[in-house]
Amino acid sequence: MAQPTRDPRPIVSDSVTDAAAQSVLDGLDAGFTIDEIAPDKGPKRRGEAKFNQEALDEIVNLSSKGRPIPGQSLVNDPSQPYAWEQPPEFANPKDALDYMVGIIYQPEVVKTIVNSLLSGAAVADITMVMLYTKFTEGKFNPDVLMLLAEPVMYVIMSIGEEANIKYNIEDSDDLDELDNEDDDEENNEKLKEFRTVFDDIKNGVTKKGIEPDKIPSGVLPQNILDRVKEEGPAIRSLLGKGEE
Amino acid sequence: MGLFKKLKRGFKKITRGIKKAVKGIVKGVKKVVKKISSSKILKALAIAAAVIVTGGAALGAMGATTGAGLFGSAAAAGGTGFAGWMTGTAASLTSTTLGATLAAPFTALGSAIGSTALALGVPAISNAGAVALPTVSTGATIATTPLTAGAPLTEAQILARANPATVAASTGQGVSLSSTVPTALSTGASPLTQSQIIAGVNPATAAASTGTGVAIADTTAQAFASGYTPQTTAEILSSSTPASASFASKFPKTSAFLNNKYVQGAAKAAGTLAMSVAGGYALHKLQEEDPSGNPQGAAYEGSSQFDPLQVYAGYRGIDESDVSKYFTFGNTPSAGNMPLFTQQTIGVLS
Numbered sequence: 365m366a367q368p369t370r371d372p373r374p375i376v377s378d379s380v381t382d383a384a385a386q387s388v389l390d391g392l393d394a395g396f397t398i399d400e401i402a403p404d405k406g407p408k409r410r411g412e413a414k415f416n417q418e419a420l421d422e423i424v425n426l427s428s429k430g431r432p433i434p435g436q437s438l439v440n441d442p443s444q445p446y447a448w449e450q451p452p453e454f455a456n457p458k459d460a461l462d463y464m465v466g467i468i469y470q471p472e473v474v475k476t477i478v479n480s481l482l483s484g485a486a487v488a489d490i491t492m493v494m495l496y497t498k499f500t501e502g503k504f505n506p507d508v509l510m511l512l513a514e515p516v517m518y519v520i521m522s523i524g525e526e527a528n529i530k531y532n533i534e535d536s537d538d539l540d541e542l543d544n545e546d547d548d549e550e551n552n553e554k555l556k557e558f559r560t561v562f563d564d565i566k567n568g569v570t571k572k573g574i575e576p577d578k579i580p581s582g583v584l585p586q587n588i589l590d591r592v593k594e595e596g597p598a599i600r601s602l603l604g605k606g607e608e
Numbered sequence: 609m610g611l612f613k614k615l616k617r618g619f620k621k622i623t624r625g626i627k628k629a630v631k632g633i634v635k636g637v638k639k640v641v642k643k644i645s646s647s648k649i650l651k652a653l654a655i656a657a658a659v660i661v662t663g664g665a666a667l668g669a670m671g672a673t674t675g676a677g678l679f680g681s682a683a684a685a686g687g688t689g690f691a692g693w694m695t696g697t698a699a700s701l702t703s704t705t706l707g708a709t710l711a712a713p714f715t716a717l718g719s720a721i722g723s724t725a726l727a728l729g730v731p732a733i734s735n736a737g738a739v740a741l742p743t744v745s746t747g748a749t750i751a752t753t754p755l756t757a758g759a760p761l762t763e764a765q766i767l768a769r770a771n772p773a774t775v776a777a778s779t780g781q782g783v784s785l786s787s788t789v790p791t792a793l794s795t796g797a798s799p800l801t802q803s804q805i806i807a808g809v810n811p812a813t814a815a816a817s818t819g820t821g822v823a824i825a826d827t828t829a830q831a832f833a834s835g836y837t838p839q840t841t842a843e844i845l846s847s848s849t850p851a852s853a854s855f856a857s858k859f860p861k862t863s864a865f866l867n868n869k870y871v872q873g874a875a876k877a878a879g880t881l882a883m884s885v886a887g888g889y890a891l892h893k894l895q896e897e898d899p900s901g902n903p904q905g906a907a908y909e910g911s912s913q914f915d916p917l918q919v920y921a922g923y924r925g926i927d928e929s930d931v932s933k934y935f936t937f938g939n940t941p942s943a944g945n946m947p948l949f950t951q952q953t954i955g956v957l958s
Contacts, residue, residue: 368693376938381629383937384657388649389636391656391690398644401690402651457935465662488619496615506611511935514622515661522658525651534623 368394380515408530413484447502457511460504464494464512468519477520478527486532487524491517629653659691660937694939806841 373390377383391401440446454460467473480490495509495516504512517533524531579589633649761772800811 372694372939374939376936378936379625380657380661380937381626381653383660383939384653385629385633385636387656387660387694387939388633388652391693394693396690396693398648398652402648402655408647461661469662488623492615492619496612506615509615510618513619514625515657515937517622517626518654518657518661521650521654525654530647533626534620 368396370394380518384518405528408528409482411481411484411524411529411531446500448500448505450502452502452504452508454504454508457504457508460508461512461515463503464498464516465519468494468516468523474523477523478529481520481524481527481529481531484532486534487517487520488534490520626653655691656694659694660939802841 368391372387372394375383375386375390377386388401392398454463468477477490481487491513495512498504499506499509521531521533579592584592630646630649630653633653634644634646761770761775765775800809800814804814
């Protein structure tokens with residue numbers, strides 16, 4: 365385990381992603397390796413959605429139910445408003461975040477989240493459901509909901525990482541897409557290297573003068589070496605031949 | 609556009625931001641490490657973000673205190689790991705109240721989730737601490753001899769319905785209940801005779817008088833509910849219905865009340881109402897498919913829900929769409945603070 369060379373730099377950012385990114389880069393700069401920051405726990409289990417006719421039927425049933433009649437809310441009794449129509453319980457996002465984190469880290473909730481991630485549910489969807497439910501319960505308003513979205517997503521992602529699951533962030537297989545992009549990038553780099561070498565050859569880098577005296581003994585058979593000494597520049601390799 | 613769709617669109621922005629950040633760090637890290645995958649960066653991001661969001665409390669919640677698990681490895685013993693380094697020197701990360709209140713879910717669920725995951729082929733979460741079972745070592749040794757050596761109840765004691773506990777207390781040795789029930793009890797005397805049954809003889813009385821108990825035959829006639837005179841043999845043979853007292857004779861006052869014409873009128877009205885309710889219910893069931901306007905949550909969007917942050921943004925000269933940028937994260941004392949707008953109030957003279 366590497367010893368950090370210094371203390372962490374103070375970081376303040378308006379987004380968790382940015383703050384976390386800065387922390388990781390700061391950690392790397394302070395002497396940690398990426399394996400120390402994100403230890404490997406072996407191959408991950410892919411969160412995959414399995415077809416479930418029962419669940420599909422339930423969704424179809426729910427969606428086929430009626431919707432509110434336009435203006436229906438206007439006939440509600442004003443003295444009995446819905447929970448979300450009243451002042452929220454948490455006006456400060458920090459308090460609301462503490463409340464949400466306290467709920468998420470309950471053992472039963474963690475168990476449900478892990479099962480959901482394993483079943484292919486996306487982190488964004490789980491977050492949305494949790495926050496939206498709390499909004500309808502009157503815990504916070506939609507603005508605070510949006511402020512909590514990013515940190516809560518990271519908390520759920522951290523649970524997924526702890527459980528060693530290759531989860532989906534938003535859509536199915538989006539992490540695979542990231543990996544595919546990595547592979548594409550790697551392939552592009554290799555192609556670029558190859559093209560550089562090819563261009564060098566093509567542009568005559570290999571035509572640099574060969575000095576037979578500097579060729580170490582044993583590298584070439586003696587008869588070829590003698591021929592090089594005799595004919596010198598007249599000998600042209602196939603690669604150095606160029607287009608004629 | 610409804611509220612839900614707006615929220616979904618907001619979520620899309622966030623996830624796009626996360627993916628963008630991952631790619632950004634990959635580029636940054638590649639300057640130091642040549643070969644690195646996005647998954648690895650995402651894991652590092654998730655760990656760092658969880659530590660920042662929870663103010664370091666995620667470490668304890670994930671079992672880092674035991675030095676096990678992902679966070680444990682990242683925390684490492686003595687706080688020399690990355691997460692430990694992040695929290696160890698940043699006082700603001702550990703000053704949150706969450707640290708004291710958070711549960712340790714993976715420590716609690718470690719074995720359960722681990723086994724589920726193992727069944728699915730996932731490596732187990734291994735940070736669950738072993739549960740140490742307490743050893744009972746202070747209780748006095750219980751003497752077993754008096755209990756095993758106690759004399760069985762005698763037949764006379766059984767017949768006299770002596771309480772074994774009382775007998776045991778009086779002898780001071782306890783009583784061992786014999787595993788074989790005395791023969792007299794299991795077989796008893798002859799079953800009740802037909803004449804005894806018809807005469808309504810109590811089997812307990814018969815048993816007490818003989819001193820040997822009575823075996824009750826399971827083929828006895830079943831005509832003996834309390835309150836009725838047993839049927840005679842002739843009646844049984846002729847299958848006549850036993851006479852029963854009429855409701856009127858048993859409850860004369862209630863009967864008189866029910867016969868009152870007003871009460872009868874009210875009962876008739878109640879019956880009509882019940883019928884109409886039942887009819888309405890049936891009709892409702894039949895018409896269930898009609899659009900009924902079921903109320904659904906958050907289909908309504910009131911501008912008042914957006915007021916507090918709009919006021920806050922206006923007060924600070926912040927563009928409303930950028931208000932989320934002012935909820936800050938990081939490892940400094942100022943991070944996370946978002947003082948809400950408080951309106952100046954005018955005191956009222958009393």
